[in-house]
Amino acid sequence: MGKNRSNTKRMISVHKARTLLSQNVQEGKTEYIELSNCLGLTTAQDIFSPIDVPSFDNSAMDGYAMKFTGEQKKWKKGVEIQAGDTSEYIMDEGYAARIFTGAKIPTGADTVIPQELIENDKLTYEICYFQDNIRMGSNVRLKGSQCKKGDLILKKGTRITPGIIGLLASVGLEGVIAYLPPEVAYVITGDELKDVGEPLKTGEIYNSNGPMLEALLKESGIKNVKAFKASDRKEELQQIINKALEQYEVLILSGGISVGDYDFVKECLQKAGVEELFYKIKQRPGKPMFVGKKENKFVFALPGNPGSVLNCFYQYVKPCLRMMMGVKNAWQPNRMLPLAKDQQKKAGLTFFVKSKISDEKIDVLGAQQSFNLQAFSEANCVVELDEEKEIVPAGTLVPVFYF
Numbered sequence: 001m002g003k004n005r006s007n008t009k010r011m012i013s014v015h016k017a018r019t020l021l022s023q024n025v026q027e028g029k030t031e032y033i034e035l036s037n038c039l040g041l042t043t044a045q046d047i048f049s050p051i052d053v054p055s056f057d058n059s060a061m062d063g064y065a066m067k068f069t070g071e072q073k074k075w076k077k078g079v080e081i082q083a084g085d086t087s088e089y090i091m092d093e094g095y096a097a098r099i100f101t102g103a104k105i106p107t108g109a110d111t112v113i114p115q116e117l118i119e120n121d122k123l124t125y126e127i128c129y130f131q132d133n134i135r136m137g138s139n140v141r142l143k144g145s146q147c148k149k150g151d152l153i154l155k156k157g158t159r160i161t162p163g164i165i166g167l168l169a170s171v172g173l174e175g176v177i178a179y180l181p182p183e184v185a186y187v188i189t190g191d192e193l194k195d196v197g198e199p200l201k202t203g204e205i206y207n208s209n210g211p212m213l214e215a216l217l218k219e220s221g222i223k224n225v226k227a228f229k230a231s232d233r234k235e236e237l238q239q240i241i242n243k244a245l246e247q248y249e250v251l252i253l254s255g256g257i258s259v260g261d262y263d264f265v266k267e268c269l270q271k272a273g274v275e276e277l278f279y280k281i282k283q284r285p286g287k288p289m290f291v292g293k294k295e296n297k298f299v300f301a302l303p304g305n306p307g308s309v310l311n312c313f314y315q316y317v318k319p320c321l322r323m324m325m326g327v328k329n330a331w332q333p334n335r336m337l338p339l340a341k342d343q344q345k346k347a348g349l350t351f352f353v354k355s356k357i358s359d360e361k362i363d364v365l366g367a368q369q370s371f372n373l374q375a376f377s378e379a380n381c382v383v384e385l386d387e388e389k390e391i392v393p394a395g396t397l398v399p400v401f402y403f
């Protein structure tokens with residue numbers, strides 16, 4: 001009785017949990033990382049271009065390059081310049097160079113006329129242009145028009161996308177200083193668990209949290225992941241926790257964090273020197289979540305029900321991992337959208353409900369129980385329903401977090 005009352009008292013709000021985490025989590029290590037391993041990481045410094053790009057004036061079209069006056073309509077055929085030709089050509093007046101996309105504009109030329117707009121005079125071998133939609137400078141990509149040597153091309157704190165990898169390569173950079181993803185271990189607890197592929201006896205279930213956590217970590221950009229499995233024997237769990245904490249920066253546990261007689265996770269973490277940041281959040285699913293710290297290492301003990309694991313990961317673990325990886329707005333919902341229908345809930349708990357976006361409205365799906373994974377077959381987001389409310393009316397704008 002006394003235990004329950006003190007637990008209820010200690011439960012914190014979702015807002016408080018987010019605040020405590022964002023105050024405690026720090027940016028992780030940074031390192032020079034080659035382009036081939038940069039995707040999804042965040043830059044840890046401003047990046048300046050070491051060269052002008054393009055580094056020479058070049059043609060944007062296959063056609064003819066010449067000095068363009070607007071009056072002259074015919075030119076003699078001059079040299080032919082292919083992309084990659086590094087020779088220095090000087091255009092004599094009255095001549096047009098045959099030129100191809102990406103090739104260097106010869107000295108003396110300033111304009112390219114696409115070949116579709118040119119007629120060849122078969123008698124004089126001159127090339128002729130009779131339209132008037134070309135201006136001086138048309139179809140020439142000027143030196144430094146993307147960026148000049150020394151320009152800031154990428155700010156610190158930018159997530160590296162495939163386009164950014166292209167940008168970095170275009171200025172000749174082989175890699176950048178970026179935040180390293182933390183090394184993460186997770187521990188699956190529970191005597192009832194069998195891995196997929198093994199036969200099930202009555203009383204046993206498949207370990208779905210393991211494959212789900214692997215996927216969640218991969219999706220979050222974590223590269224170095226170690227999986228442990230522990231039975232519900234306290235000594236074994238203790239050993240695994242001690243070992244994982246020694247070697248990994250972030251430890252995630254699934255199950256064994258509630259009040260049952262075989263729920264030893266909290267006790268073992270405390271014995272391993274983990275200091276509690278909070279235990280139990282006023283939320284559903286995932287109420288008995290525990291977060292602790294040991295020096296600069298973080299421990300997230302997630303309630304074993306799969307829906308709780310997924311929710312706690314998206315709401316707390318992922319934003320923390322992203323903060324460690326240099327992301328600034330790690331806690332922001334993806335967007336706000338209106339509810340399609342009234343939602344009933346328990347006042348005093350924030351509800352996170354699996355939902356589907358239809359016609360820019362939120363359809364809350366059925367089967368919200370935290371053991372039941374079926375709704376994930378349809379859900380594309382989870383939405384947050386206010387702690388205080390008992391009914392959240394249709395039309396209320398709610399925070400939406402994409403899967």
Ligand SMILES: Nc1nc2c(c(=O)[nH]1)N[C@H]1C(S)=C(S)[C@@H](COP(=O)(O)OP(=O)(O)OC[C@H]3O[C@@H](n4cnc5c(N)ncnc54)[C@H](O)[C@@H]3O)O[C@H]1N2
Pocket residue numbers: 188189190192193205206207208209210254255256257258259260263286287288302303304305306308370371
């Ligand atoms: N007397 C109370 N009992 C429970 C409370 C409570 O407040 N008082 N809270 C309930 C809530 S809410 C949750 S959530 C769970 C959390 O329990 P644990 O973290 O201790 O997790 P377990 O008991 O180990 O497992 C819960 C549930 O999830 C299944 N499970 C566990 N691991 C996996 C896995 N890897 N893959 C698939 N399913 C898994 C497990 O079999 C249980 O059914 O506690 C409630 N009880």
Ligand code: MOO
Pocket residue numbers: 283284285286287288303305307308370371
């Ligand atoms: O907090 Mo539990 O996650 O409702 O099943």
